[in-house]
Amino acid sequence: xxxxxxxxxxxxxxxxxxxxxxxxxxxxxxxxxxxxxxxxxxxxxxxxxxxxxxxxxxxxxxxxxxxxxxxxxxxxxxxxxxxxxxxxxxxxxxxxxxxxxxxxxxxxxxxxxxxxxxxxxxxxxxxxxxxxxxxxxxxxxxxxxxxxxxxxxxxxxxxxxxxxxxxxxxxxxxxxxxxxxxxxxxxxxxxxxxxxxxxxxxxxxxxxxxxxxxxxxxxxxxxxxxxxxxxxxxxxxxxxxxxxxxxxxxxxxxxxxxxxxxxxxxxxxxxxxxxxxxxxxxxxxxxxxxxxxxxxxxxxxxxxxxxxxxxxxxxxxxxxxxxxxxxxxxxxxxxxxxxxxxxxxxxxxxxxxxxxxxxxxxxxxxxxxxxxxxxxxxxxxxxxxxxxxxxxxxxxx
Amino acid sequence: xxxxxxxxxxxxxxxxxxxxxxxxxxxxxxxxxxxxxxxxxxxxxxxxxxxxxxxxxxxxxxxxxxxxxxxxxxxxxxxxxxxxxxxxxxxxxxxxxxxxxxxxxxxxxxxxxxxxxxxxxxxxxxxxxxxxxxxxxxxxxxxxxxxxxxxxxxxxxxxxxxxxxxxxxxxxxxxxxxxxxxxxxxxxxxxxxxxxxxxxxxxxxxxxxxxxxxxxxxxxxxxxxxxxxxxxxxxxxxxxxxxxxxxxxxxxxxxxxxxx
Numbered sequence: 001x002x003x004x005x006x007x008x009x010x011x012x013x014x015x016x017x018x019x020x021x022x023x024x025x026x027x028x029x030x031x032x033x034x035x036x037x038x039x040x041x042x043x044x045x046x047x048x049x050x051x052x053x054x055x056x057x058x059x060x061x062x063x064x065x066x067x068x069x070x071x072x073x074x075x076x077x078x079x080x081x082x083x084x085x086x087x088x089x090x091x092x093x094x095x096x097x098x099x100x101x102x103x104x105x106x107x108x109x110x111x112x113x114x115x116x117x118x119x120x121x122x123x124x125x126x127x128x129x130x131x132x133x134x135x136x137x138x139x140x141x142x143x144x145x146x147x148x149x150x151x152x153x154x155x156x157x158x159x160x161x162x163x164x165x166x167x168x169x170x171x172x173x174x175x176x177x178x179x180x181x182x183x184x185x186x187x188x189x190x191x192x193x194x195x196x197x198x199x200x201x202x203x204x205x206x207x208x209x210x211x212x213x214x215x216x217x218x219x220x221x222x223x224x225x226x227x228x229x230x231x232x233x234x235x236x237x238x239x240x241x242x243x244x245x246x247x248x249x250x251x252x253x254x255x256x257x258x259x260x261x262x263x264x265x266x267x268x269x270x271x272x273x274x275x276x277x278x279x280x281x282x283x284x285x286x287x288x289x290x291x292x293x294x295x296x297x298x299x300x301x302x303x304x305x306x307x308x309x310x311x312x313x314x315x316x317x318x319x320x321x322x323x324x325x326x327x328x329x330x331x332x333x334x335x336x337x338x339x340x341x342x343x344x345x346x347x348x349x350x351x352x353x354x355x356x357x358x359x360x361x362x363x364x365x366x367x368x369x370x371x372x373x374x375x376x377x378x379x380x381x382x383x384x385x386x387x388x389x390x391x392x393x394x395x396x397x
Numbered sequence: 398x399x400x401x402x403x404x405x406x407x408x409x410x411x412x413x414x415x416x417x418x419x420x421x422x423x424x425x426x427x428x429x430x431x432x433x434x435x436x437x438x439x440x441x442x443x444x445x446x447x448x449x450x451x452x453x454x455x456x457x458x459x460x461x462x463x464x465x466x467x468x469x470x471x472x473x474x475x476x477x478x479x480x481x482x483x484x485x486x487x488x489x490x491x492x493x494x495x496x497x498x499x500x501x502x503x504x505x506x507x508x509x510x511x512x513x514x515x516x517x518x519x520x521x522x523x524x525x526x527x528x529x530x531x532x533x534x535x536x537x538x539x540x541x542x543x544x545x546x547x548x549x550x551x552x553x554x555x556x557x558x559x560x561x562x563x564x565x566x567x568x569x570x571x572x573x574x575x576x577x578x579x580x581x582x583x584x585x586x587x588x589x590x591x592x593x594x595x596x597x598x599x600x601x602x603x604x605x606x607x608x609x610x611x612x613x614x615x616x617x618x619x620x621x622x623x624x625x626x627x628x629x630x631x632x633x634x635x636x637x638x639x640x641x642x643x644x645x646x647x648x649x650x651x652x653x654x655x656x657x
Contacts (some may be wrong), residue, residue, distance in 0.1 A: 233618045275639075300438075348576075354583040355575045357591055357601060357620060360441070362449055363568035 008032030016041055016057065017050075023047060024188040025070075031055045031078070041066045043073055051077030054108060058082050063089075065112075068096045074103045083112040085140050092117035092146070096124065104129065105298040114142035115163065120149045127156045133163035135186050144185070147175070155180060165191040166208065172196050182206070188213040188239075189230075192220065201225065211256065229306040230256040237278070240265040247271070250394065253278055259301070271295055272394045280306055280346075289313045293391045297391050298322060298341070302359075305341040306350050307382060316341070316384040320391050328389045339387040342378045344371035401473065402493075403488030409462065409494035418454060430442075436517045437607065439501050439510075440524055443503065444603045448529045448596055449564065452535040455495055456560045459539030460553050462491050474657055484497020484652050488540050495532045500525065504587070524604045526631070527599035534595050534640045537558065541648045567594050568617045592636045604635060 005019045005027055006012060013019040017038050019029045025045040033053035037060050043049075046321045047070070047212050051057075053194070054077060059065045062084035066075065073096075080093040087289035092114035097122060105127040109115045110248050114132040118124060126145060135141030144160035145167045147153055153175040159182075162164035168183035169175065170193040177200035182189035189205035190212040194200030201223040211227040213236075214220055220243065225286065226239035238255035240249070242264040251260035251273045259278040260270070274297045275281040281301040291314045299322045318334070345364045349356050358364055371378060403618055409415055423596050426439075431504040433439040466487065473483045503525065512521050546552040575583050591597045605624045623629040 219398045233621075348572075352575055352579050352583070355572060357587045357597075358568055358572060360445065360604060361568045361597070361600060362445075363572065364567050366565070 002026035002028065003249070004198045005029045007036075008030065009034060013189060017171050017194075020047070022231065023153065040064055043068045043070055046072040049076070049078070050074075051078075051079070051107075052099075056142045064091045064093075064095055066094045068094065068099055071099050071102045073099070074105070075107065076103070076105045077107065079108045079110070081110045083114070084141075085113050088116060089138075090142065091181040092115050092142070095119065096121045098244045100124070102125070106356060108132075109144075110297070112142075114146050115144040115160070116155065117146045118150050121147075121153070122151045122155075124150070125154045125156070126158060127154070127184070129158045131158065131163070132161045133185075135163050138164055138187055141186065143191075147236040147259075149174045150175065154178070159183075159186065159255055160262065161187075162186075165189070166205075169193065169195045169198065171195060176200070179205075180200055181379070185209065191215075192217045205229070205230065205237070207231070209234070211241050212237075213239040213241070214243050214246070215239075215241040216243070218244050218246070222246070222248045223250055227251065227253045227256055227259065231249070231255070231279075232257060235260045240268065243268065248273060252276070253281070258283055261285070261313075264288060266290055268292075269294075272281070273297070275299065275301055275304075277301065279303065280304070284314060285309065292313070292317075294318055295388075295392055295394075296320070303346045303349075305382075306346050306380065307342055308350060308384075312381050314382075316382075318386045319384050320388040320390055321384065322391075324387050326387060326389070335389055338385045340375060340378055341384045342373070342382055343368045344364050344378055347378060398479075398482035398486045402482055403489045405466070405490030405496055406522065409490060410497065413496055414458060414461075415498050418458070419498040419502045422427070422499060426503045427506040430506050436507075436510065436512065436515055436565060437520070440517060440603075441458050441509075441607060443523060444600065447531070448600050451499065451528050451531045452564060453562050454558075455532050455535035456539040456556045457553075458495060459491060459536040460543045463487075463540050464549050464552065471657060480652050481649055484648065488537060488648075491540065492533045492536045495536055497530050499528050499532060499654075503528070507600035513639075519605070520606050523603055528605055529597060530637050530641075531599055534637070534644075537641065537644050537648070541644055541651070544648070545651065561576045563594055563596050568597065571597075577636050588620065588623055592633065595637055595640050596656065598633055598636060 002024060005023055006028060007016050007019045015038060016031060016036055020041060020043060023029060028048040028050060031299050034083050035056040037058050039060055041053055057065055058081050062082050063079050075094060083091050083093055093109045093112040094104055095117040097119050100122045107129045109131040111134045116126055131144040133144060139160045142163040143165040144163040145155060147169045149171045151173050155167060155177045156179055158180045161183045163185050164187045164397040166185045166189045167177060168191045172195040175198050177190060179202040181204045183206045185211045186206045189208040190200060192214045194216050196218045199221040204226045206228045208230055211230045230237050235257040237253045237259040240262045243267045246268045247334040248270045249272055253275045255277045257279040259275050260282045265283045268291045270293045276299045278301045280303045281298050283306040285308050294317045296319045298319060304321060321339050321341060324339045326337045326339060328335050345368055426443060429442045430439050433442060507521060512518055538559055542556045543552045575587060591601055605621055
């Protein structure tokens with residue numbers, strides 16, 4: 001163990017910069033409660049930086065507060081404030097440049113342009129940070145947690161609010177995003193770009209522009225998440241774009257304008273999810289093939305499914321559809337008639353958007369009913385062959 | 398006029414029809430509230446009921462009342478009372494009694510569920526407002542038709558046709574037009590055509606206030622921009638008022654020269 005350097009009004013070091021300059025690899029710097037305005041804190045060797053009672057730290061020019069250029073740096077218990085918006089540099093409260101084994105935990109970040117920014121780093125942990133931004137629009141705002149070219153990162157139990165993206169992953173592999181609460185971000189709650197073999201589970205995505213966007217990625221596991229109240233004319237719960245071989249299991253989608261929007265999504269398994277009170281439960285667009293949508297609950301969605309293009313290869317089986325009015329004579333729990341989740345009106349509305357002014361009109365109910373009795377225009381082979389009669393109860397652990 | 402209004406109002410309020418109408422609304426709204434549990438959902442369900450039934454009931458009820466009180470009207474006509482006051486009094490008596498049944502029938506269950514303390518209050522008020530305006534418009538239309546045609550079958554037939562046209566056929570035509578002009582931007586056309594039909598207008602207003610507009614994507618945004626701004630609301634209101642004032646004017650003009 002190294003030495004302990006104390007920073008505070010009555011301590012040996014008055015500023016954090018002094019303490020860092022006089023420290024040796026492996027030392028701990030304890031920062032007492034107070035407010036510190038420092039130049040950029042550049043950390044070049046392994047250190048533990050620990051705040052006591054959340055001392056507030058600011059950069060004197062409102063630029064980057066802490067820059068880490070060493071392995072094995074821990075930063076915990078700080079209150080980092082006010083990083084200026086820049087259109088040239090991605091100023092962050094904490095930036096890690098190409099390092100390993102860093103732990104950033106229990107910090108509070110307020111009004112920082114980018115919150116925690118990891119660049120080409122490996123095996124880091126970002127845990128239990130509370131990050132609150134002040135984003136007004138997409139152009140002039142940054143992401144709460146931003147990972148770029150990283151591997152084996154764990155992002156756990158953080159809270160990210162009011163940024164552009166809550167958590168952003170670009171070229172990030174083998175990482176886990178677990179038990180975070182992501183709210184009120186203007187673009188996406190969680191954003192994957194070109195990232196493979198990642199998992200996210202137990203997160204809550206609430207009232208973001210879109211809950212989660214997974215783009216150009218493979219082998220992503222999405223489990224036990226909640227997607228709630230992502231409501232607006234261009235809002236999604238989960239946006240899948242060019243993604244393959246992934247799993248979406250045990251999630252809850254509640255009151256999103258579009259719960260899942262898929263475009264170019266192939267071989268995705270969507271199992272045991274609950275879709276409740278969404279505008280559209282699913283929209284399957286452009287060349288999405290070989291997806292399995294099985295054993296989900298579709299409860300009270302305004303529209304259950306919208307499709308365009310060929311989508312015969314998507315397989316629906318044993319889902320519960322609350323608007324299904326089938327019967328079950330042999331009492332095996334599976335309705336005797338297949339169910340067609342695509343309503344005529346949802347097809348018309350996708351083709352001619354201005355007809356949406358007729359939504360909830362009596363005429364539409366009549367048309368949908370007529371089409372249900374005798375399908376002419378809706379895709380004939382798109383149906384759930386074994387719709388369930390009762391909602392599925394599954395463990396939500 | 399006020400005396401006649403008072404008389405027809407009390408006459409109607411005491412009749413079995415109004416009581417049946419009131420109980421029906423009490424039953425429907427409390428069962429919807431009971432089954433949905435959620436105020437927003439209940440308001441949407443009530444919207445469907447209201448948009449379908451209020452015009453229908455107002456139509457049928459207006460025609461029945463007018464035909465039944467014909468002798469009474471003739472009796473009144475033989476007295477030195479202005480024709481205008483007679484018919485206006487009768488019409489407002491009818492419309493107000495319908496509205497009372499509606500307000501009490503829908504209002505009471507929602508009040509018991511605590512609508513006043515909830516954020517849905519404004520949506521609920523829009524719902525009630527649309528219901529009231531539709532009651533007034535459709536009872537006026539059927540009142541006019543019943544006055545115009547002494548043959549009851551003809552009168553009832555025409556009133557019902559007006560209802561059917563407004564609530565279903567018009568939407569069908571609108572859908573056809575929108576499909577026809579598929580390759581043109583038809584948002585503004587859709588708005589204009591919606592403004593003409595009071596039932597559609599009521600539906601769109603309630604939907605926009607309930608923020609269903611997000612469901613409609615880009616089009617919803619266009620609609621919202623129109624109906625959400627105060628000009629849009631003003632235009633919608635004036636279009637509804639035209640539906641009241643124009644038939645009322647025609648009715649009065651007609652009663653002046655009608656030979657009883």
